[in-house]
Amino acid sequence: MLRLAAALVLAGCTAPAALAQEVRESFGPADAPVRLSIRSTTDIAAFGPVIRAFLQRRPGLAVDYEQWGSNDLFDLSQTDCRGGGRAADAVISSGVQQMVKLVNDACAAPYRSTFTAALPDAQRWRDELWGISREPAVIVYNRTLVPPAEVPRTRFDLLDLLRPQATRYAGRVATYDIESSGLGYLFAFADAQEATTFGALMEALGRTGAVATCCSAEIIAGVAEGRYLLAYNVLGSYARAAAQADGRIGIVLPNDYTLVLSRALMIPRGAAHPGEAAEFLDFLLSPPGREALSQVLLVSPLTGKESGEDGAALSETALRPISLTPALIVALDRQARAAFIELWRKSFPAE
Structure with a gap:
């Protein structure tokens, strides 16, 4: 059964009417x-040090930073694009399918530099959208309550844990609610395109009463506290930050494949300071900017043991970057989205 968590905290998303x-x-x-x-x-706690590092190189400039949930940020950016509000100078979102849609709707200003041109094709589109981070979707587990032999290294392992009728993982696995989380929807949609296990996994999560909620922080805290034993498809940057502070949290990069997100940055067409926004983008893509992002775990090494995850180091062939391409717009097609959410609701029927 679908249980919406009561506590919406820190880095998670809210789902208010307005x-x-x-x-x-x-x-x-x-x-x-x-x-x-x-x-x-x-999360401003993560991004604040990056902004400070930028401003050390840019005296006389100030930054006003607003943190939003992905769905609300998309709606606001659409309104701004239509002339109904004051556009930001830069928009950054983990809901990259929404950002591709904004660019496709002519809401972005073009920009090209040595730094943007050096990005892989998967991390830039039409010189109007750029991937600035490198973050895996991970499995999080409670080190105290999950025996080493039961830690799932693949989606097949997770299915095996959920298969027994009397599994002790019933009601104690969490994931994002795709209706309230743009990031959760993106990861689930990418899974559906990538994995033969998707249908079986959705059935198993629904049958065992997995918890769907909107927020990274709530999910990770729930695992640490033992309310959940496992969490699936959690954004790795937040999980790694929590694991560094709390030894109860373990992290696995699934070795059947690991989705990799690059948060997308767009300079809105109506930006008041596009030049300064472009300076900020170039900083994020420069060596000092990459180092600043790495320090706050927004750029992960992924394939080395220094990545801080459990188990053997992941191979490059197991990485599945979510590319910034028009193919992502399919995820927002009204009919496709309705059909996908209907599939989700059949697995997670509302109480």
Whole structure:
């Protein structure tokens, strides 16, 4: 049964009736002549150090940062694009399918530099959208409550844990609710395209009463506290940050395949300061910017043991980057989305 968690905290997403900004923070001098406006789904606790590193190289500039849930940020950006609001100077989202749609709807300004041109094709589209991070979708588990022999290394292992009629994992596996989380929808849709196990996994999660909720922080905290034994398809950057602070949290990059997300940055067509936004983008793609992103775990090595995950190091062939291409727009097609959510509801019937 679908259980929506009561606590919507920190880096998670909210699902109110009206658009709701989660956090706002300003960086740099209060009297700066130029204030760069950034709207993002990234937790300010993670992204704040990156902004400070940028401003150290750009004296006289200030940044006003707004944290949003992915669905609300998409709706607001669409409104701004239609002339119904004041556009931000830069928009950054983990809901990359929504960002591709915004670019396709002519909401983005073009930009090209040495740094953007050096990106792989999978991380840029039409010189209007760029991938700035490298984050896996992982399985999180409670080290104390899940025996080493039961830690799932693949989706097949997870299915084996859920198969017994009296499995102790019933009601104690969590994942994102794809209706309230744009990121959760993206990961589930990518799984459906990638894995032969998707249908069986959805059936098993639904049959065993898996918990669907919107928020990375709530899911990870639930695993640490033992309310959940496992969580599936959790964004690895948040999981790694939590694991560094809490030894109860274990992380696995599935070795059948691991989805890899690059958060997407767009400079809106109506940005008041596109030049400064382009400077910020170039910083994020430069060596100092990559180092700043790595320090806050938004760029993961993935294939080396230094990545901090459990088990053998992942091979490059197991990585499945989610490419910034028009193919992602299929995920937002009204009929395709309705059909996909209907499949989800059959697996997770509402109480």
